[in-house]
Amino acid sequence: MNLKGKVTMVTGASGGIGREICRLFLEYGSTVIGIYNSNIDSISDLNIELYKLDVSNTAECEKCYKFLIEKYNKIDILVNCAGITSDSLTKNMSEEQFDKVVSVNLKGTWNITRLVGPDMQRNGNGSIINISSIVGEFGNIGQVNYAASKSGIIGMTKTWAREFAMKNSNVRVNAISPGYTMTDMLRTVPQKLLDKFASNTMLGRLAEPIEIANVALFLADDMSSYITGANIDVNGGMRL
């Protein structure tokens, strides 16, 4: 696989999975633009361009994209990886908790893709990779906000796969639904529960970020040239 000459934009670049995607895409020759919101230290060692942005803020996204297009001229690959959780049983979940998670995960993905996707379509090619979750496919107790946002991402992926391929454009849009992956997002989950998640997979363990990044690389590259509108499970066989 080869991403030489490509410009990749990755949101959530400072997170466990986003950082690994940035590192891997850089290794395969892409110019990488990392969008982060916090924790710049986790990614400052990589030779990528970094921009601070809250993806849930529509006006900020527009301003940032305008700047990026003036600087780089085009985005070839977009990875929507920014995401948060704020868990509670539905009976205890506040409106603020619901809105915040949906704003970052779902609207944030929309905020960026509504700018990048149409330009890719005009250019005639591109690859968009949205990071959903196993929770978006199967639900999870205490995560109705997160599940709604991640199911929504699968719906948007399929819609964009249709829309951005109109007029014979070669834009592909796919989702990845990771299972439980060892990053900061799992930091607050008790070890006992993590062990249970691991034992529910066929492989008997949780994922490493590189195992998600490898699939993103495949979807970004021409190796996956006939895959669009797909949602790829990367969950160690957790739900068969």
Ligand SMILES: NC(=O)c1ccc[n+]([C@@H]2O[C@H](COP(=O)([O-])OP(=O)(O)OC[C@H]3O[C@@H](n4cnc5c(N)ncnc54)[C@H](O)[C@@H]3O)[C@@H](O)[C@H]2O)c1
């Ligand atoms: N770790 C898992 O088990 C797991 C499983 C399935 C899906 N995912 C998804 O993978 C993606 C990456 O998660 P991770 O595990 O690397 O988590 P992480 O917490 O390590 O990283 C999350 C990233 O999102 C960024 N972010 C948060 N709010 C933002 C905002 N308002 N604007 C811009 N960026 C913002 C953070 O700065 C960070 O870079 C997320 O979308 C997550 O939902 C993770």
